[in-house]
Amino acid sequence: MFIFAYWERVMPLKVGDKAPDFELLNEELKPVRLSEVLKAGRPAILLFFPGAFTSVCTKELCTFRDKMALLNKANAAVLGISVDSPFALKAFKDANRLNFPLLSDFNRTVIAMYDVVQANLLGLPLFHLAKRAVYIVDPTGTIRYVWYSDDPRNEPPYDEVIKEAEKIAQH
Numbered sequence: 001m002f003i004f005a006y007w008e009r010v011m012p013l014k015v016g017d018k019a020p021d022f023e024l025l026n027e028e029l030k031p032v033r034l035s036e037v038l039k040a041g042r043p044a045i046l047l048f049f050p051g052a053f054t055s056v057c058t059k060e061l062c063t064f065r066d067k068m069a070l071l072n073k074a075n076a077a078v079l080g081i082s083v084d085s086p087f088a089l090k091a092f093k094d095a096n097r098l099n100f101p102l103l104s105d106f107n108r109t110v111i112a113m114y115d116v117v118q119a120n121l122l123g124l125p126l127f128h129l130a131k132r133a134v135y136i137v138d139p140t141g142t143i144r145y146v147w148y149s150d151d152p153r154n155e156p157p158y159d160e161v162i163k164e165a166e167k168i169a170q171h
Contacts, residue, residue, distance in 0.1 A: 012115045015146055019137040020113040024081065024103035027090035032079065032103055034137070041139045042077045043168045045161065048116045048133040050152045052084045052092035052102075060132070060155050065098050067162060074165035081105055082130055105130065116148055134161055138168050 013019075023033040037044050047064060049057045061080055064071070071078055078100035082089065089102040103110075108128055111117050116131040133148035134156045145164040147156050 013135070013143060013146065015143055017143045019135065019141050019143050020110075021141070022110045022113065024105055024110060025086050026101045026103055027086050027093050029086050032101060034079075035141065037077050037079070038137065038139050038141055040077070042075050043139060043144070043165060044137045045071065045076050045078045045165060046114070046133075046135040046137065047078065047080045047156075048111060048114065048130040048135075048148075049080060049082050050118060050129040050132060051082060052088050053095075056132070056153055056155060057082075058092075058096060061092075061098055062096055063155070063158055064100070065096065067158060068099050070162050071165060074162065074169040076136075076165040076169070079103055081110060083108055083111065083128070118150075118152065132156065136161070136164050136168065144168055 019034065021033065021035045023031050026032050034044060049060060051057055064078060080100060080102040083105050085106055086104040089104055093102050105111055111130045114135060116133040118129045118131045131148050131150065132152055132154060135143055136145035138144045
């Protein structure tokens with residue numbers, strides 16, 4: 001029997017904590033490691049989202065796509081993360097012309113590390129997706145911003161995320 005108890009953190013991640021490093025496959029089946037992204041001296045914006053091709057996720061990721069010029073000015077690397085397969089993420093990225101990598105946490109290890117597991121969604125036991133969440137990690141690997149919602153219908157505060165990324169870029 002597979003047990004999900006490892007998904008329960010003793011303390012949720014917060015601003016000032018060291019971001020857990022991870023490596024996930026992107027939509028092109030290429031590995032992406034957070035520490036390698038940060039080595040370039042850019043902050044990383046981690047966009048956890050419940051599922052490709054859902055209405056709110058599509059709106060969220062397309063909004064970040066449309067605000068990419070502002071995020072590029074802040075020198076931020078954007079990484080979308082869900083439990084969808086790399087193949088579904090490729091189709092989702094292509095269909096919505098997304099201009100940042102989408103990473104597959106198919107085994108649900110990273111959503112556990114970042115404490116963004118949406119457990120038993122829709123009342124279905126063992127149906128675990130990512131909560132809608134945003135983490136901004138500075139180039140030293142320190143978490144500088146955290147936002148998440150227990151309600152998957154809530155969208156992140158886009159302007160706030162951009163302002164936080166700009167603040168990091170100025171330091």
